[in-house]
Amino acid sequence: MAQNRVQYQRGLSMPEFFGTSGSVEQCEVLVRSWRWPEGFSCPRCQGGWHSEFRRQDRLYFQCSGCRYQCSLVSGTVFESSKLPLPSWFLAMHLMTQAKNNVSALELKRHLGVSYPTAWLLKHKLMQVMVDREQWRQLTGRVEIDDAYLGGEVHGAKAGRGSPNKIPFVAAVQTTESGKAILMCLSQRPFTKESIREFAQSSLAAPATLVSDGLGCFTAVRGMGILHEPHVTGGGAASVKSPDFLAVNTVLGNIKTSLAGTYHAFGFRKYAHRYLGQVQYLFNRRFDLRAILGRLARAASQAGPCPLHAVRAAESSS
Numbered sequence: 001m002a003q004n005r006v007q008y009q010r011g012l013s014m015p016e017f018f019g020t021s022g023s024v025e026q027c028e029v030l031v032r033s034w035r036w037p038e039g040f041s042c043p044r045c046q047g048g049w050h051s052e053f054r055r056q057d058r059l060y061f062q063c064s065g066c067r068y069q070c071s072l073v074s075g076t077v078f079e080s081s082k083l084p085l086p087s088w089f090l091a092m093h094l095m096t097q098a099k100n101n102v103s104a105l106e107l108k109r110h111l112g113v114s115y116p117t118a119w120l121l122k123h124k125l126m127q128v129m130v131d132r133e134q135w136r137q138l139t140g141r142v143e144i145d146d147a148y149l150g151g152e153v154h155g156a157k158a159g160r161g162s163p164n165k166i167p168f169v170a171a172v173q174t175t176e177s178g179k180a181i182l183m184c185l186s187q188r189p190f191t192k193e194s195i196r197e198f199a200q201s202s203l204a205a206p207a208t209l210v211s212d213g214l215g216c217f218t219a220v221r222g223m224g225i226l227h228e229p230h231v232t233g234g235g236a237a238s239v240k241s242p243d244f245l246a247v248n249t250v251l252g253n254i255k256t257s258l259a260g261t262y263h264a265f266g267f268r269k270y271a272h273r274y275l276g277q278v279q280y281l282f283n284r285r286f287d288l289r290a291i292l293g294r295l296a297r298a299a300s301q302a303g304p305c306p307l308h309a310v311r312a313a314e315s316s317s
């Protein structure tokens, strides 16, 4: 089965990881190649002539034109951190190869750092994933369902509107035969206005949206998107329906993946980031061996994400 090919594919093993990204020098070569593929470019004057030196085992550059000094990691997500690059890479490796969500507590233990340090590192990397997925659009056959975090994820339609749950929509692009391809998750209320916003940002015509009978999904009509409602009666009937097999499978996996993190500090506030991480990993699941490199390159090219930005970055959707 296709699902098994994904689950049993060869990932990036720990020995392979340490063989390619385990040392400071190896990580520096990688970050440098991603950050400045054409060679050093001064962040201030864009000049290329420079000298290099080390301070506290960190690689620095000095522009020969304007004398500006910067470290290899300044201006990247790795900035403002005392953590050496191999610790960042190990965190990225753990976060991208684990089947389920890796908690900040696990990262703290694996990296030998404090909990606040692990938490911040994790959220910075999750934000990189969110940013990489922000333009994701689904097309063709798309199954959609409303769900909640922090409680039963599916099969509990009677719980719609419960104040203790975090509402989100899950949309899965499938093949014509219903096989999952790509996914979009979005924390939002189940109103027509909200679903219209979601459709504008995350669906691209031609698309057929397959949903249950929940009224808010009719909002996509008139937007160039076909709507195919299947009134299932809700609850277990909806979960078992072959029309929603892909989205229900995904929702089950999300529930398993995030089950251990609901109690995490600030989970409610940062739920959009946990969802973004799940979406990022799902949409890259066909090539597990490549994910570390893709995430590390994105982190090398993304701007800094200081603590106040991590704490302030509430869901904008």
Ligand SMILES: [Zn+2]
Pocket: 042, 043, 044, 045, 046, 047, 063, 064, 065, 066, 067, 068
């Ligand atoms: Zn310069």
